[in-house]
Amino acid sequence: MYPNDTPHLPVQRAVEVHHPTPCPPAVPVSAPLVPVQPNTVPAVASIVLPDGRVVTGYAINPVQPAPVAAKPAVSRTAVNVALGGAGFLAVCGGLMLLTSFIAALTAFITQLIILAAVIFGGWIAVQIFSANGHRAGGITFNIRRAVFKRNKFHG
Template sequence: MYPENAPHPPAQRAVEVHHPTPYPPATVTPAPPVPVQPNAVPAVASIVLPDGRVVTGYAINPAHPESVAAKPAVSRAAVNVALGGVGFLAVCGGLILLTSFIAALTAFITQLIILAAVIFGGWIAVQIFGAHGHQGGGITVNIRKAVIKRNHFRG
């Protein structure tokens, strides 16, 4: 029913089970501690595997978590945002005061100009209308019929 080179059906195959063989824990023979200068090559550690192979590599220092007491109570970003807000409020308040000051100064200068116009206008009015009322140093000019011929005045 099956050709000769075709695989056997599952019922006729022999079942083989493979179990992994556990290795005993590796023995670590660390390299002797060598004082390491900053920016120097770190120490090298070697591990001997059970089958006799030796694996050599750089030792990795474990990372030390940052202590909780060293962290500030408030983050720097929060402090920067708060200081920026305070500065913005100070600038806005200063701008409001500056615009109020400019408006007051404009009103003051306008009132000074009006006062100067009233005083000068009053002085002019006194000069015009007050000259007829008193005798003395005034000059009287009589204007008669004049004939003007060829830019000559004949009066």
């Protein structure tokens, strides 16, 4: 408040009235009009507010979400697990063949060693027990009759 104003009287102010100014058209008059297809003209909707006012405007169609890509019937994880299992089975099969090969090779080498021992042992036996075998530098003892008396040899 100002010092000269009386506190009980209201201050009078001037009322200003504003009138709307029309906007110029957005499309120049000389521009050609494009015909609009009847299906693309949106529908006009009117809504009555609770206080009795009516609001009229174009209906806005809700935005449709982008279509979601369809999921494949089988997930990628399941495919990867299945491929890993198939690879594991292939490796296990190969390892089984490898162990079978090693076992067969071991049995074959064992049989070769036994065969060599039998052949070499037979050759040695023939050399020892042959009647007409000549040994260089050997001494032959022919014992015809031996008598043992009181742990003493009498020949």
